[in-house]
Amino acid sequence: MRLQFTKMQGAGNDFVVLDGTAAPLALSRAQLRRLGDRRFGVGADQILLVERSATPGVDFRYRIFNGASGDEVEHCGNGARCFVRYVHRRGLTSKTTVEVETVNNRLTLQLRSDGRVTVDMNRPVFEHARLPFDAAGLQPRAEGGFEHWPLADVAPGCEVAVLSMGNPHAVLRVADVDTAPVADWGPRIETHARFPRRVNVGFLQVLTRSEVRLRVHERDAGETLACGTGACAAVVAGIRLGWLDAAVEVHTRGGDLRIEWAGGESPVLMTGPAETVFEGEIEL
Numbered sequence: 477m478r479l480q481f482t483k484m485q486g487a488g489n490d491f492v493v494l495d496g497t498a499a500p501l502a503l504s505r506a507q508l509r510r511l512g513d514r515r516f517g518v519g520a521d522q523i524l525l526v527e528r529s530a531t532p533g534v535d536f537r538y539r540i541f542n543g544a545s546g547d548e549v550e551h552c553g554n555g556a557r558c559f560v561r562y563v564h565r566r567g568l569t570s571k572t573t574v575e576v577e578t579v580n581n582r583l584t585l586q587l588r589s590d591g592r593v594t595v596d597m598n599r600p601v602f603e604h605a606r607l608p609f610d611a612a613g614l615q616p617r618a619e620g621g622f623e624h625w626p627l628a629d630v631a632p633g634c635e636v637a638v639l640s641m642g643n644p645h646a647v648l649r650v651a652d653v654d655t656a657p658v659a660d661w662g663p664r665i666e667t668h669a670r671f672p673r674r675v676n677v678g679f680l681q682v683l684t685r686s687e688v689r690l691r692v693h694e695r696d697a698g699e700t701l702a703c704g705t706g707a708c709a710a711v712v713a714g715i716r717l718g719w720l721d722a723a724v725e726v727h728t729r730g731g732d733l734r735i736e737w738a739g740g741e742s743p744v745l746m747t748g749p750a751e752t753v754f755e756g757e758i759e760l
């Protein structure tokens with residue numbers, strides 16, 4: 477099958493975006509993995525599929541697949557920013573504010589006049605069963621209004637804050653992201669038995685109450701240059717732990733994101749870049 481695609485990136489997190497609005501696109505895991513493969517395919521952290529939505533008031537369905545495994549996942553924040561730029565560029569909508577639904581969420585995407593995109597990422601979820609995270613037998617260390625959960629079998633002193641942005645996240649504070657054990661602890665926390673569906677792992681360095689640095693070892697993808705849901709999860713954890721104010725600049729290796737959360741039931745707002753890199757065709 478000859479397949480048209482658009483290559484996009486949001487703060488260096490890169491995507492193959494496919495248009496499934498005219499005719500349903502049912503790709504096998506092998507075909508999805510081929511699209512994600514940086515040698516034998518196009519190469520991308522995730523594959524994003526755009527579909528029409530049958531839900532009243534919702535413009536599109538937004539499906540996300542990790543490029544390495546072809547597994548469908550619940551959310552991709554950087555991808556959401558690229559999604560709205562894509563549907564606009566392809567003339568699939570003339571709206572600058574677009575409602576999309578994912579497998580377990582509903583997002584509002586807004587193209588801004590300054591060229592960036594703001595996404596209402598919904599409220600964070602803290603119930604362990606929703607990640608899922610198995611805390612049985614663990615004694616957390618409380619700080620501010622949140623907990624650090626010890627994972628001593630990863631390393632003495634390794635402790636994570638856990639929450640969901642639709643997809644699961646574990647966040648730990650480090651003194652310096654450049655020297656943080658991302659390559660060592662990242663995969664070991666990602667695949668830890670206490671995360672039955674695995675987890676994205678954020679390494680957070682607090683510079684001030686409104687500025688942080690972040691590296692993320694993503695579930696299924698390894699370290700990416702940026703992770704949008706990871707930036708949201710890290711800022712929410714930092715706010716609940718008492719380290720951060722309600723609006724934070726997040727410096728990632730691929731670019732900067734602005735994350736805002738007023739606490740409680742408020743939604744998390746993420747603002748950042750979304751760029752088209754090239755268009756292409758591939759024989760799958």
Ligand SMILES: N[C@H](CCC[C@H](N)C(=O)O)C(=O)O
Nearest residue numbers: 552553554643695703704705
């Ligand atoms: N690897 C993630 C999906 C992509 C998330 C990330 N690219 C983002 O921008 O949020 C997961 O398995 O949950």
